Amino acid sequence: MHVELPILKIRNLTKQYGDGCPNCLQENAKLEKNFCPICKTVFACKNVSIDLYRGEILGIVGESGSGKSTLMKSLYFDEEITAGAGYLEDFHSGSLNIFTQSEQQKRFIRNTLLGMVYQNPMLGLKMSFSSISNIAEKQISAGNRHVKNMVNRSNELLDKVNIPLKRSKEPPKNFSGGMQQRVQIAKALSSNPPILLLDEVTTGLDLSVQASVLDLIKTIQRELNISMIVVSHDLAVIRMLADRTIVMLNGQIIEQGLTDQILEDPQHAYTQQLVYSLL
Numbered sequence: 001m002h003v004e005l006p007i008l009k010i011r012n013l014t015k016q017y018g019d020g021c022p023n024c025l026q027e028n029a030k031l032e033k034n035f036c037p038i039c040k041t042v043f044a045c046k047n048v049s050i051d052l053y054r055g056e057i058l059g060i061v062g063e064s065g066s067g068k069s070t071l072m073k074s075l076y077f078d079e080e081i082t083a084g085a086g087y088l089e090d091f092h093s094g095s096l097n098i099f100t101q102s103e104q105q106k107r108f109i110r111n112t113l114l115g116m117v118y119q120n121p122m123l124g125l126k127m128s129f130s131s132i133s134n135i136a137e138k139q140i141s142a143g144n145r146h147v148k149n150m151v152n153r154s155n156e157l158l159d160k161v162n163i164p165l166k167r168s169k170e171p172p173k174n175f176s177g178g179m180q181q182r183v184q185i186a187k188a189l190s191s192n193p194p195i196l197l198l199d200e201v202t203t204g205l206d207l208s209v210q211a212s213v214l215d216l217i218k219t220i221q222r223e224l225n226i227s228m229i230v231v232s233h234d235l236a237v238i239r240m241l242a243d244r245t246i247v248m249l250n251g252q253i254i255e256q257g258l259t260d261q262i263l264e265d266p267q268h269a270y271t272q273q274l275v276y277s278l279l
């Protein structure tokens with residue numbers, strides 16, 4: 001039971017590709033998975049509502065196409081949503097819908113209140129720039145102008161994510177996949193955001209590298225008490241990281257609860273299938 005206010009509240013977030021039609025825009029629309037058979041509109045996310053509390057890791061699990069990435073991209077303003085609202089406790093005390101703010105305000109939120117780690121490091125990093133300048137870039141966007149402070153902070157973060165400082169001037173393209181994810185994490189943390197978004201960050205990495213990145217995420221969360229949303233198609237990743245878990249299917253939330261509870265007593269047939277595949 002949470003007694004405090006959520007640090008992030010999302011209400012009825014919908015992202016559709018296509019205009020919709022009388023069939024799919026009604027309340028009990030008849031869709032084929034997330035797709036309207038009549039007008040071909042895709043409902044990547046439909047009426048998704050989420051609460052995220054300070055210092056927790058919230059896991060979002062679901063198969064490919066369930067809408068997890070769309071949700072993360074929408075939260076980070078990479079995608080414009082179709083409908084819904086979002087409130088951040090650290091932005092006007094949660095009184096304003098972040099999705100209807102000006103581009104300038106959205107940039108402020110993105111640069112100072114959120115950090116994003118993408119599955120594909122090419123989306124989060126400039127692969128040919130030095131690692132230290134990649135990290136500094138986010139600090140500059142967040143309004144930092146003091147070079148020495150930025151260098152110190154960047155080095156501190158590289159150290160925290162276990163990148164040897166002697167390699168700080170090297171570009172991420174020289175690094176292994178696991179190291180690139182570590183640089184992305186350092187960059188995302190550089191403006192001290194209260195919320196970190198992690199989208200399939202270990203997918204595609206070797207198992208041992210995956211384990212070390214997951215370990216790093218857990219350590220950072222404990223040390224900084226930062227709130228995280230972790231998206232993965234892999235329930236094993238979610239089991240390792242998340243306090244609470246949301247299960248998505250066809251753009252909608254079908255189940256949510258404490259991760260242990262979901263693992264021990266999954267209610268929805270799809271979640272049961274996910275859980276049993278872990279055994």
Ligand SMILES: Nc1ncnc2c1ncn2[C@@H]1O[C@H](COP(=O)(O)OP(=O)(O)OP(=O)(O)O)[C@@H](O)[C@H]1O
Pocket residue numbers: 017034042043044045062063064065066067068069070071233
């Ligand atoms: N630009 C687009 N135009 C049309 N449909 C799209 C577009 N982007 C995503 N979709 C559709 O939206 C749905 C949700 O996609 P999304 O990438 O969010 O799923 P996901 O759960 O993150 O899966 P994956 O991990 O494979 O990316 C899918 O059906 C996808 O085909």
